[in-house]
Amino acid sequence: MDASLLDIAEVAQRSRLAPSALRFYEKKGLIAPAGRNGLRRTYHPDVLERLALITCARSAGFSVAELGRFLQARPSDTDLRTGMTAKADALDEQIGRLTRLRDSLRHAAVCEHEPLVDCPDFKRAVGNVASTSGALPTTGRSHRSCQ
Structure with missing residues (x-):
């Protein structure tokens, strides 16, 4: 062998x-x-x-x-390339959702809102509705409802 x-x-x-x-x-x-x-x-x-x-x-x-x-893909396989582009777009969407969830969990870890899951920023991220800036407050920033 x-x-x-x-x-x-x-x-x-x-x-x-x-x-x-x-x-x-x-x-x-x-x-x-x-x-x-x-x-x-x-x-x-x-x-x-x-x-x-x-x-x-x-x-x-x-x-x-x-x-x-x-x-098995070859450069000439245009149908597969189109599918790959669609899959990449879907992954971009999934990454965005997961990033918002990660950010919301980090925020919840330091948030003083009771209960944590009722925090408007947490709900916004988990509900897949981006804030106007497209991001949650970082752990260094606070918002009125979590003070």
């Missing part, structure tokens, strides 16, 4: 994915084993980079099918 190859258990440990997830991704064509060491799959070390991309994309909401198409 090539000494640089990684056993499935090592790939699972280093990628923090279950061996069953690795086998599933293999079945779906997202990764490929380099061979076997007895009955155990082995992989080239670069599979860890592919798995990091897969994990990141999955956490961003990509389906396995979308990932399969993306991983």
Whole structure:
């Protein structure tokens, strides 16, 4: 066996994915084993980079099918590029919502409003309605209802 190859258990440990997830991704064509060491799959070390991309994309909401198409994409695939742009736009919206939620949680951590979840700034962020400036007050700023 090539000494640089990684056993499935090592790939699972280093990628923090279950061996069953690795086998599933293999079945779906997202990764490929380099061979076997007895009955155990082995992989080239670069599979860890592919798995990091897969994990990141999955956490961003990509389906396995979308990932399969993306991983096979060629510059001439205009339909896929259009889909990628739409996905990027959706991620921008999600990032905005998560940023507002993060900011509202930081604000709530220092807010004196009772109860915290009734704070107008917290409600505005969680309700996905941006303030006129587009941001919540920072922890250094206060507003009348939280004093």
